[in-house]
Amino acid sequence: MGGHLSILRFFRRHIPAFAIVCVLLVVQSISELALPQMMSDIVDVGIGQQGIPSAVFAHVRATTLADLESGLDADETAIVEAAYTPANESGVRSFRGRPADRNADSELARILSRAIAEEAGLADDALAPQRATAFVRAEYAELGFDLDDIRRDYLVSTSGAMFAYCAVSLAAAVLLGYVAARTGATIGRDTREELFSKVMRFSPAEVNRFSQASLITRCTNDVSQVSMTVVMLMRMVLLAPVMGAVAITKVLAQPSGLGTIIVAAVLALSGATVILFVLVVPKFKLMQSLIDRVNLMSRQMLEGVMPIRAFGREAYEEDRFDKASIELMETQLFTGHAMAMLRPFIQIILNAATVAIVWLGADLVGRGAMQVGDVMAYSSYALQIVMSFIMIAMVAIMMPRATVAADRVLEVLACPLSIADPEDPQAPAEDGPRGQLEFSDVSFRYPDADDDAVSHVSFVLNAGEVLGIVGSTGSGKSTLVQLIPRLYDVTGGAVLVDGVDVRRMALADLRSRIGYVPQTTxxxxxxxxxxxxxxxxxxxxxxxxxxxxxxxxxxxxxxxxxxxxxxxxxxxxxxxxxxxxxxxxxxxxxxxPEILVLDDSFSALDYATDAKLRRALDHEMADTAVVIVAQRVATVMGADTIIVLESSRVVGMGTHEELLRSCAEYLEIATSQLAPEELGLAERDLPIAEGGDA
Structure with missing residues (x-):
C-alpha cells in the first residue's frame, strides 16, 4: 500500500486540477447514468405507451375521476383530490403538479392504476400500469386531444433531454481529458526538471551509486510512465467506482432477479484480474532493470566503438547486446501476452452477460414483469458495471509498473547529497589572500574502500605560482585535484581556498574561483x-x-x-x-579563475604545443595559481613546486632540481622519459634511479 501511495505524492502540487477533475467526473457520471433510463422511457413510454407516462391524468373529466374515486378509501380519495384542480366550466379537472410528478413510481400513479383496474374489472397485476395508460389514452381521446401530438411531444422532449445530457457528458469528458493530459504533462515536466536539478548537484559518488544509464532511464522512461499513470488515474480511478456504484444501485433497484448475472460477471472479471496481477506484477520491476541494462550496454558500445573495432570484438559485443535485448524482449512479450489475454476474456464475459440478460429479460417481458425498455436499460447498466470493473482492473495491473517507476524517481529525489552547500556559507575576507590554495594534512578514502586514495597531503600554493603533480598510475593524482572544487569531500584534514575551508564555502562561490579541466575532456x-x-x-x-x-x-x-x-x-x-x-x-x-586546475590536460599535445601552452600560461596567467597534473616530467619541470605521489602518499616535494637529487621515484620517472642532458644530470647522478637514496 505504501508503494502505491508513492504515485499520489506527485499530485500534491496539483490539488486544484485534481478538484476540477473530481467535479467534471461527477458531471460526466450523472449525465451518462441518466441516458439508459431516458432510452428506456423512449421505448416504453414514447413508443409502447404512446407518450402516456403513467395512470396520472394531465386532464380528466370530473365524472371519470369521480367514478375512479368511488372504489378508493378516504385517505386515497384525499390524495387524488389534492392532486387536481376543481372542474372548470367544461367539467374538466387538471393536474396541479409538475409533469415530472406524473411518473409511474409515484403514490398517486399506483392509486389511480389500481382504481382503473377495479373500474375495468381487471386484476391488479404486473400488466396493470400498461392497462392504466391505455385507459388514460382513451380518456384523452374523449376530451378531443390529438394522441399523435402527445406521443410526438413526449418523444421530442425526452430525446431533447437525452441529447442535452449527451452534450454535457461530452463536454465534461473533453474538459476532463484536457485537464488530465495537461496535469500529467505538467507533472512530467516538473519531475524531469526536479530530477535534472538534483542530478546536477550529485557528486561522482551519487552518480556511481545509480550509474549513468540508470539515471538516464529514470529521467526519461520512468518519468513518462509516471506521467501517463497520472492521466490514467485522473480519468479512470474516480470515474470507474462512481459509475459502477451508481449502476449497481440502479440494477439492484429492479426487482427482476437479473442481478445474479451481474454478480457472476463481476466475480469472473475479479478472478481474472487477480490471476493476471499475480503473473504480471513481478515482471514489471524486472523489466525496468533490464531497460537500464540495455541502455548501459548501448552507451558503452557507442562510447567504445573505436576500441571494439580495433580489437575486432564486434561479433562478441553484438552477441552480448543481443542476449540482453532478447531477455528484455521475452519479458515484454510475457507481460504483453498476459495483458492481451485480458481483452478477449472481458469481451466473452460481457457478451455472455448481455445474452443472458436479453434471454431472461425476454421471458420477464413476456410475463409482463418488465418492459422492453427496462431490459435495454438493464443491459446498459450491466455494460457500465462491467466496463467500470475493466477500468479498475486495468489500473490495478498498470499501477505496480507505475509504482516501480515512481519509486525509482523518488529514490533519486530523496538521495541525500554528499556534497551540499553549508547551512551558513562563509566567503573569503575581502582583504584576505586571493588565489591561495592550501592542503592541510588532507586524506581521502572512497566509500566502502579499505585504504586511503590520498593520505596526509599538505602544501600551500599562492597566486602566480605553479604546482606540478606527478606519480605513477593509480597514485591518487586525479583524486587529489578533485578535492579542490569539492567534487569529493576530504575524510581527514582540510582543503582551503583563499583561507576558507571549501566545506564552509557556497559551492557556486567556490567553483566560480576555480577553472577545472578534468582528465577526460x-x-x-x-x-x-x-x-x-x-x-x-x-x-x-x-x-x-x-x-x-x-x-x-x-x-x-x-x-x-x-x-x-x-x-x-x-x-x-x-x-x-x-x-x-x-x-x-x-x-x-x-x-x-583564481585557481586553474589542469588534470593531465596536456597528454594529447605534442611537445612543441605543450611548451608553447606552458609559456603562455606563465605570461598570461601570472596572477593565477596553476595546478598541473601530468604524466610527462617535461610538462611540470618549470613548476615552482612539484609533488610526487606514490601509493596515495607524498614521497617528494620541491623543485625539479631538488627532486632529481632527493626523490628516487621522481628521478626514475624523469630518466625514463628524458635523456640525462635534458634533465641537467651528469652520468654520476644516475645510480640513484636504480635504488639509491639521496
Missing part, C-alpha cells in the same frame, strides 16, 4: 564559441580570442570551416584529442 554539442564561453557569462569576443590564444587553440579554430562558429558534434567527436584538450583549457581560462 568533455565538450558539448554547440559551436566552438559557445563551448569556450560555457563557464563565463557575458564573455566578450576579445576575451574569447585571448582564451583561445593562451590555450594554443586559435590557429586550428581559424582553419575550421566556420571558425569559432563551427558546430561541434556530441563530445567534440569531430575534433582530434589534442584539439578537444585545448578547447577545454580555453574554456577554463575564459572563466578567469
Amino acid at each position: 568533455r565538450l558539448f554539442s554547440g559551436t566552438v564559441a559557445w563551448n569556450v564561453a560555457f563557464g563565463a557569462d557575458g564573455l566578450t569576443d576579445a576575451e574569447r580570442d585571448r582564451a583561445l590564444a593562451v590555450a594554443q587553440a586559435a590557429e586550428f579554430v581559424e582553419k575550421l570551416p566556420g571558425g569559432d562558429g563551427t558546430a561541434l558534434a556530441q563530445g567534440g567527436s569531430n575534433l582530434s584529442g589534442g584539439q578537444r584538450q585545448r578547447l577545454a583549457i580555453a574554456r577554463a581560462i575564459a572563466a578567469d
Whole structure:
C-alpha cells in the first residue's frame, strides 16, 4: 500500500486540477447514468405507451375521476383530490403538479392504476400500469386531444433531454481529458526538471551509486510512465467506482432477479484480474532493470566503438547486446501476452452477460414483469458495471509498473547529497589572500574502500605560482585535484581556498574561483564559441580570442570551416584529442579563475604545443595559481613546486632540481622519459634511479 501511495505524492502540487477533475467526473457520471433510463422511457413510454407516462391524468373529466374515486378509501380519495384542480366550466379537472410528478413510481400513479383496474374489472397485476395508460389514452381521446401530438411531444422532449445530457457528458469528458493530459504533462515536466536539478548537484559518488544509464532511464522512461499513470488515474480511478456504484444501485433497484448475472460477471472479471496481477506484477520491476541494462550496454558500445573495432570484438559485443535485448524482449512479450489475454476474456464475459440478460429479460417481458425498455436499460447498466470493473482492473495491473517507476524517481529525489552547500556559507575576507590554495594534512578514502586514495597531503600554493603533480598510475593524482572544487569531500584534514575551508564555502562561490579541466575532456554539442564561453557569462569576443590564444587553440579554430562558429558534434567527436584538450583549457581560462586546475590536460599535445601552452600560461596567467597534473616530467619541470605521489602518499616535494637529487621515484620517472642532458644530470647522478637514496 505504501508503494502505491508513492504515485499520489506527485499530485500534491496539483490539488486544484485534481478538484476540477473530481467535479467534471461527477458531471460526466450523472449525465451518462441518466441516458439508459431516458432510452428506456423512449421505448416504453414514447413508443409502447404512446407518450402516456403513467395512470396520472394531465386532464380528466370530473365524472371519470369521480367514478375512479368511488372504489378508493378516504385517505386515497384525499390524495387524488389534492392532486387536481376543481372542474372548470367544461367539467374538466387538471393536474396541479409538475409533469415530472406524473411518473409511474409515484403514490398517486399506483392509486389511480389500481382504481382503473377495479373500474375495468381487471386484476391488479404486473400488466396493470400498461392497462392504466391505455385507459388514460382513451380518456384523452374523449376530451378531443390529438394522441399523435402527445406521443410526438413526449418523444421530442425526452430525446431533447437525452441529447442535452449527451452534450454535457461530452463536454465534461473533453474538459476532463484536457485537464488530465495537461496535469500529467505538467507533472512530467516538473519531475524531469526536479530530477535534472538534483542530478546536477550529485557528486561522482551519487552518480556511481545509480550509474549513468540508470539515471538516464529514470529521467526519461520512468518519468513518462509516471506521467501517463497520472492521466490514467485522473480519468479512470474516480470515474470507474462512481459509475459502477451508481449502476449497481440502479440494477439492484429492479426487482427482476437479473442481478445474479451481474454478480457472476463481476466475480469472473475479479478472478481474472487477480490471476493476471499475480503473473504480471513481478515482471514489471524486472523489466525496468533490464531497460537500464540495455541502455548501459548501448552507451558503452557507442562510447567504445573505436576500441571494439580495433580489437575486432564486434561479433562478441553484438552477441552480448543481443542476449540482453532478447531477455528484455521475452519479458515484454510475457507481460504483453498476459495483458492481451485480458481483452478477449472481458469481451466473452460481457457478451455472455448481455445474452443472458436479453434471454431472461425476454421471458420477464413476456410475463409482463418488465418492459422492453427496462431490459435495454438493464443491459446498459450491466455494460457500465462491467466496463467500470475493466477500468479498475486495468489500473490495478498498470499501477505496480507505475509504482516501480515512481519509486525509482523518488529514490533519486530523496538521495541525500554528499556534497551540499553549508547551512551558513562563509566567503573569503575581502582583504584576505586571493588565489591561495592550501592542503592541510588532507586524506581521502572512497566509500566502502579499505585504504586511503590520498593520505596526509599538505602544501600551500599562492597566486602566480605553479604546482606540478606527478606519480605513477593509480597514485591518487586525479583524486587529489578533485578535492579542490569539492567534487569529493576530504575524510581527514582540510582543503582551503583563499583561507576558507571549501566545506564552509557556497559551492557556486567556490567553483566560480576555480577553472577545472578534468582528465577526460568533455565538450558539448554547440559551436566552438559557445563551448569556450560555457563557464563565463557575458564573455566578450576579445576575451574569447585571448582564451583561445593562451590555450594554443586559435590557429586550428581559424582553419575550421566556420571558425569559432563551427558546430561541434556530441563530445567534440569531430575534433582530434589534442584539439578537444585545448578547447577545454580555453574554456577554463575564459572563466578567469583564481585557481586553474589542469588534470593531465596536456597528454594529447605534442611537445612543441605543450611548451608553447606552458609559456603562455606563465605570461598570461601570472596572477593565477596553476595546478598541473601530468604524466610527462617535461610538462611540470618549470613548476615552482612539484609533488610526487606514490601509493596515495607524498614521497617528494620541491623543485625539479631538488627532486632529481632527493626523490628516487621522481628521478626514475624523469630518466625514463628524458635523456640525462635534458634533465641537467651528469652520468654520476644516475645510480640513484636504480635504488639509491639521496
